[in-house]
Amino acid sequence: MQPAVSAIPAPVSRALRKSTLSVSEGIACLTMTDAPSRNAMTQDLKDDLDEVVRLAASSDDWRALVITGSPGVFCAGGDLRALTSRRNPDGSPVRDVEGIRRRMSRSHAWFEKLYNLEMPVIAAVDGPAFGAGFSLALACDFIVASPRASFCMAFNRIGALPDLAALYLLPRMIGQRRAKDILMTARVVSVEEASTLGLVHSVHEPSAVIEAAMAMARSFAQGSPQALAMTKLFTNQSLESDYATMARLEGTGQAACLNSDYFFEAVARFMDRKPPRFDWPH
Numbered sequence: 001m002q003p004a005v006s007a008i009p010a011p012v013s014r015a016l017r018k019s020t021l022s023v024s025e026g027i028a029c030l031t032m033t034d035a036p037s038r039n040a041m042t043q044d045l046k047d048d049l050d051e052v053v054r055l056a057a058s059s060d061d062w063r064a065l066v067i068t069g070s071p072g073v074f075c076a077g078g079d080l081r082a083l084t085s086r087r088n089p090d091g092s093p094v095r096d097v098e099g100i101r102r103r104m105s106r107s108h109a110w111f112e113k114l115y116n117l118e119m120p121v122i123a124a125v126d127g128p129a130f131g132a133g134f135s136l137a138l139a140c141d142f143i144v145a146s147p148r149a150s151f152c153m154a155f156n157r158i159g160a161l162p163d164l165a166a167l168y169l170l171p172r173m174i175g176q177r178r179a180k181d182i183l184m185t186a187r188v189v190s191v192e193e194a195s196t197l198g199l200v201h202s203v204h205e206p207s208a209v210i211e212a213a214m215a216m217a218r219s220f221a222q223g224s225p226q227a228l229a230m231t232k233l234f235t236n237q238s239l240e241s242d243y244a245t246m247a248r249l250e251g252t253g254q255a256a257c258l259n260s261d262y263f264f265e266a267v268a269r270f271m272d273r274k275p276p277r278f279d280w281p282h
Contacts, residue, residue: 018048027065032045063217069126071206073126074133075128116236123137125145126145127148134153143194144202144204144212148191152189156186162183170183223277266278
């Protein structure tokens, strides 16, 4: 019995506002391309991310998403010029509390969907991932990095609050004490320390980072989209849920998985001593 998988369309590539999107064999790759700004989190880049998240959520063909930056820089964080450029007639900065709150709310609308995309999302980090760039990497399921990658919650250097879910994600990943150290000191975290903390999955030479991320994505593309999606979503919910809730999710999800075409085909391959379609690394 063959698993029901839709036909993979031909490769596509197109330019967005501050990035490019390419899709090949079910793997989508968003590459931030605003190198002069060090891929600052401008409104244009946010719009790109919003668009790609919407495309990913609505696609039946995408199996994984890779997010990467320019050679030597992932994302330097928020666009400070835009945050301070608006001026009153007397030259003083505009202080727009409600406007900032609304903009943050719009950002979280796509950011939460990115975190909960029903497919593996991999960040390929070569160079700095600072501020909102660090948050963007944390929202991905895996981070592969180069030796020149570095991470910094730089917000407190300018008297700002860590945002884009940093306060939610980081404590859940490394614990409150370690998260406070990184969030409150705004110090730079080396790729070695990030690996020790479990934030970085693997380290590769700069020329090999993208290929490592793509290889991981190709492996996931051979797995069951249904099982991978539920494993991811239920894990994301685990720290917010009690045992009984997780047990119910597990039972409902397992019932769906064990009745899927993918499951029956995979078991048949096992019984026939054929290699599995989903293996690691692929």
